[in-house]
Amino acid sequence: MSTSTASLGLPMVYLVDDEDVVREALAWLLRSRRLLSEGFSSAEAFEALLDEQTSPGRPHWPSAPSCLLLDVRMPGTSGLALFERLAERGLLQTLPVIFLTGHGDVPTAVSSVKRGAFDFVEKPFSDNALVDRVEQALASSAEAIQRRRAKERVERALAELTERENEVMRLVIEGRPNKLIADALGISVRTVEVHRARVFEKMEVKSAVELANLLRENGVG
Amino acid sequence: MSFLPAPAPPADTRRPRRLRRALPWVALVALLLVAQALLVMLSVNYEAARAQERVEQVATETAIEVKRDLSQHVQRLQALLWNDTTPEQWRADAARLLPQHHELLRLERRTPQLQIVAAVDTPYRLPLFAQMPRASQEAGAEVACAAARRSAMPSFSRSYHVPQPDGPGLEVMDVCIPMRPAAHDAAYLVASFALNTVLETVAAAEQARAHELSFVEGDGTRLARAGAPHGAGVYHAARLVDLPGAALQLRVDSAEGRPRLIPNLTTALVLGLSLALYAVVVLLLRDVRKRASAEAALAEALSFRKAMEDSLITGLRARDLEGRITYVNPAFCAMVGYSADELMQPDPPPYWPADAMEEARQRQAPRDEPHAAREGIETVFVRKNGERFPVMIFEAPLVDGAGVQVGWMGAVLDISAQRRVEELSRQQQDRLQATARLATMGEMASLVSHELNQPLAAIASYASGSMNMLLQPDDDTLPLVRQAMTRIAEQAERAGRVIKSVHDFVRRREHSREAIGADQLVDAVLPLVRLQARKSGTRIEVDVPRPAPQVVCDRTMLEQVLLNLTRNGIQAMDPATPLAERVLTLRLRREGERRVRFEVSDAGPGIAPDVAEHLFTPFFTTRSEGMGLGLSLCRTVIEQHGGALDFESRGPDAGGGTTFRFTLPIQQTVAAATTP
Numbered sequence: 001m002s003t004s005t006a007s008l009g010l011p012m013v014y015l016v017d018d019e020d021v022v023r024e025a026l027a028w029l030l031r032s033r034r035l036l037s038e039g040f041s042s043a044e045a046f047e048a049l050l051d052e053q054t055s056p057g058r059p060h061w062p063s064a065p066s067c068l069l070l071d072v073r074m075p076g077t078s079g080l081a082l083f084e085r086l087a088e089r090g091l092l093q094t095l096p097v098i099f100l101t102g103h104g105d106v107p108t109a110v111s112s113v114k115r116g117a118f119d120f121v122e123k124p125f126s127d128n129a130l131v132d133r134v135e136q137a138l139a140s141s142a143e144a145i146q147r148r149r150a151k152e153r154v155e156r157a158l159a160e161l162t163e164r165e166n167e168v169m170r171l172v173i174e175g176r177p178n179k180l181i182a183d184a185l186g187i188s189v190r191t192v193e194v195h196r197a198r199v200f201e202k203m204e205v206k207s208a209v210e211l212a213n214l215l216r217e218n219g220v221g
Numbered sequence: 222m223s224f225l226p227a228p229a230p231p232a233d234t235r236r237p238r239r240l241r242r243a244l245p246w247v248a249l250v251a252l253l254l255v256a257q258a259l260l261v262m263l264s265v266n267y268e269a270a271r272a273q274e275r276v277e278q279v280a281t282e283t284a285i286e287v288k289r290d291l292s293q294h295v296q297r298l299q300a301l302l303w304n305d306t307t308p309e310q311w312r313a314d315a316a317r318l319l320p321q322h323h324e325l326l327r328l329e330r331r332t333p334q335l336q337i338v339a340a341v342d343t344p345y346r347l348p349l350f351a352q353m354p355r356a357s358q359e360a361g362a363e364v365a366c367a368a369a370r371r372s373a374m375p376s377f378s379r380s381y382h383v384p385q386p387d388g389p390g391l392e393v394m395d396v397c398i399p400m401r402p403a404a405h406d407a408a409y410l411v412a413s414f415a416l417n418t419v420l421e422t423v424a425a426a427e428q429a430r431a432h433e434l435s436f437v438e439g440d441g442t443r444l445a446r447a448g449a450p451h452g453a454g455v456y457h458a459a460r461l462v463d464l465p466g467a468a469l470q471l472r473v474d475s476a477e478g479r480p481r482l483i484p485n486l487t488t489a490l491v492l493g494l495s496l497a498l499y500a501v502v503v504l505l506l507r508d509v510r511k512r513a514s515a516e517a518a519l520a521e522a523l524s525f526r527k528a529m530e531d532s533l534i535t536g537l538r539a540r541d542l543e544g545r546i547t548y549v550n551p552a553f554c555a556m557v558g559y560s561a562d563e564l565m566q567p568d569p570p571p572y573w574p575a576d577a578m579e580e581a582r583q584r585q586a587p588r589d590e591p592h593a594a595r596e597g598i599e600t601v602f603v604r605k606n607g608e609r610f611p612v613m614i615f616e617a618p619l620v621d622g623a624g625v626q627v628g629w630m631g632a633v634l635d636i637s638a639q640r641r642v643e644e645l646s647r648q649q650q651d652r653l654q655a656t657a658r659l660a661t662m663g664e665m666a667s668l669v670s671h672e673l674n675q676p677l678a679a680i681a682s683y684a685s686g687s688m689n690m691l692l693q694p695d696d697d698t699l700p701l702v703r704q705a706m707t708r709i710a711e712q713a714e715r716a717g718r719v720i721k722s723v724h725d726f727v728r729r730r731e732h733s734r735e736a737i738g739a740d741q742l743v744d745a746v747l748p749l750v751r752l753q754a755r756k757s758g759t760r761i762e763v764d765v766p767r768p769a770p771q772v773v774c775d776r777t778m779l780e781q782v783l784l785n786l787t788r789n790g791i792q793a794m795d796p797a798t799p800l801a802e803r804v805l806t807l808r809l810r811r812e813g814e815r816r817v818r819f820e821v822s823d824a825g826p827g828i829a830p831d832v833a834e835h836l837f838t839p840f841f842t843t844r845s846e847g848m849g850l851g852l853s854l855c856r857t858v859i860e861q862h863g864g865a866l867d868f869e870s871r872g873p874d875a876g877g878g879t880t881f882r883f884t885l886p887i888q889q890t891v892a893a894a895t896t897p
Binding site for chain 1: 263333670671674676679680682683687689690715
């Protein structure tokens with residue numbers, strides 16, 4: 001596990017399976033590999049958590065690396081239906097889904113992988129291999145969360161820029177020299193230089209190239 | 222009489238035909254009429270001719286007779302002249318002569334100058350010239366005497382009428398006979414005849430009755446008459462009686478009238494005969510008509526039957542008692558592909574398969590029992606192109622009009638299409654059954670695996686987790702591992718319960734067991750077995766004692782076992798075994814007091830040792846479409862019934878053949894009595 005993910009908080013594995021025994025045994029197994037887990041006996045119970053965590057005003061969830069072990073065949077809302085809802089909410093990157101399938105569910109599981117599930121594991125599973133996949137999913141989750149955070153940071157910085165600074169920044173990214181920017185905006189070269197320094201400071205970059213990369217990587221600007 | 226209502230021909234064509242048919246009969250009747258009319262006419266004419274002939278004859282005879290009579294009189298008178306020469310003497314002789322001859326009315330003795338010397342009148346009448354003087358009638362005598370003198374022969378005068386006081390008068394004729402040598406006072410003898418008396422004398426009684434005889438003048442005036450009072454005027458004849466110096470016209474008129482039609486015997490005969498002929502013709506006509514209509518009906522029936530035979534799709538075949546074919550219909554020819562001529566000759570028939578000749582012969586042989594015919598026999602024929610096809614034959618004795626059996630009449634049905642459909646539906650059914658079985662099995666397996674997966678997954682998780690912990694033990698490890706072990710034990714037990722419930726499900730079927738005769742089990746599967754065997758041409762032989770002991774069993778399961786074993790046997794022989802040797806035997810034997818043994822033997826190539834090793838292993842199969850569960854399931858079923866399944870295979874070297882056998886315990890009689 002990389003050092004950067006450690007800063008995100010403890011990884012969490014969510015277990016959704018109607019079989020108490022299976023849930024319990026999986027939790028026990030994960031614990032033996034020092035992973036935290038939380039069990040839910042049905043898709044509805046997990047959705048209640050989701051609704052609570054993603055209610056307006058709350059910070060983006062999950063904030064720690066997470067992964068969902070989801071049984072395909074369950075009474076009530078099936079694992080597949082729950083998967084569809086997660087996809088709608090755009091949570092598949094930060095909360096990778098690993099399907100647990102019984103006999104005969106393999107084709108549906110495969111098709112769900114094609115639609116964005118992280119993996120599927122057939123029961124009875126090779127346990128440590130399953131945990132290995134869980135850790136890979138957690139790492140993937142951590143990366144997604146970090147990407148999300150970086151993007152949030154850039155957006156916050158952009159929000160702090162004044163209108164004039166924003167205009168100057170657009171022209172800087174386009175690679176125009178200060179003289180031309182001054183001409184374009186009808187201000188003095190001196191003023192442009194002040195704005196430019198303020199932009200670099202606020203965006204925590206040292207050069208125009210770095211600024212352009214930052215904006216491009218986070219898909220803003 | 223007719224088999225079908227004859228289609229009425231259009232009226233305009235029917236009429237000329239009827240007319241044409243009636244024409245000969247009309248002609249015949251017309252000819253008969255003409256012939257008969259001719260016959261009648263001819264016979265009437267003949268009658269008439271006969272009558273005429275008779276009249277002619279009478280006339281001739283009478284004429285001759287008159288002439289003879291008159292010439293006799295002349296001779297007699299001449300004799301009178303020679304006897305005496307004196308007038309007294311003459312007078313006496315004449316008086317003696319006259320009464321003897323009625324015809325003679327008067328005799329005169331005359332001088333050469335024709336002066337009457339003496340005259341004698343007949344005593345039967347008044348004197349001839351009482352009413353009229355002799356002198357007024359002298360002309361005739363004078364002419365006659367002149368002629369007599371010239372010819373020195375007697376000569377007759379023309380006749381003349383002498384009125385009489387007592388009647389209408391007499392027609393009289395004189396004859397003058399010259400005397401020679403002439404007497405001194407007389408030179409001529411003149412005699413007067415009454416013509417009617419002459420006629421009466423000469424005409425025989427018979428002739429006189431039937432004919433009117435008369436002397437007539439040239440113009441038809443009647444001078445004298447005799448015989449029948451009145452002639453009919455139909456048949457008459459005239460003869461000239463030639464006398465010296467004069468001629469008399471004799472006329473004979475028959476009293477017989479024109480021949481009448483009816484009373485005439487000949488006509489009656491002809492009429493009767495022709496009536497009989499008519500009757501015969503009418504009878505003949507009716508007979509001909511009846512015969513023609515019967516013929517038409519027969520022809521119609523025959524063509525109907527022919528059309529029926531030709532249009533039938535059932536093949537018809539007649540054979541004599543030696544088995545030679547005597548008749549085939551077109552459908553049969555089309556079926557086997559041989560022409561009728563090709564089929565008539567040979568023995569054995571060309572459509573018998575070469576490898577089943579003996580069987581076919583045997584089949585013909587025991588046809589003596591009467592009931593065998595009705596059921597129909599199934600066999601295989603070969604077409605001309607070599608194709609084999611199954612047929613169904615129904616045969617019945619062919620009995621001729623005298624009630625003697627002359628052969629066999631058979632209806633032959635080509636059932637290959639039917640077979641194909643049956644085969645197809647059977648295959649489909651097999652496939653369906655297999656699919657259903659697979660689906661059921663899949664469902665079952667899915668259920669069971671789901672039930673087993675949960676505890677197994679838990680067990681695996683606990684075990685792996687424990688292993689993980691034991692790699693890096695710390696203080697918490699021991700209680701945690703203990704907890705895990707408890708869970709593992711629990712889940713193992715749960716898995717065991719799942720297995721047991723499956724087992725219980727299987728055992729529940731034991732409740733459906735019933736007591737049944739072992740032979741009934743065999744009988745129940747036999748139709749299906751035959752169906753399976755038909756495709757490959759396998760013969761099924763059944764060797765089952767009856768009644769067979771009873772067994773308690775799940776009937777459906779055991780039937781399935783028997784079906785499985787027979788199907789294996791049939792498939793083992795096709796195509797490895799030659800057709801003639803493909804025999805599957807179902808045998809039932811009692812084994813000791815308590816068991817009964819079922820055997821299914823085939824004549825296949827046997828089972829190879831490496832195959833035999835895995836024979837009862839589940840999911841082992843030598844067939845591409847097999848599931849490999851058959852024999853292992855069979856063994857399980859038999860073992861559940863308290864029996865044992867094994868097999869014996871001789872292998873290809875020892876002649877081949879495999880026998881599968883299983884035993885079942887016999888239902889004891891006490892139990893059997895309580896089982897319904």
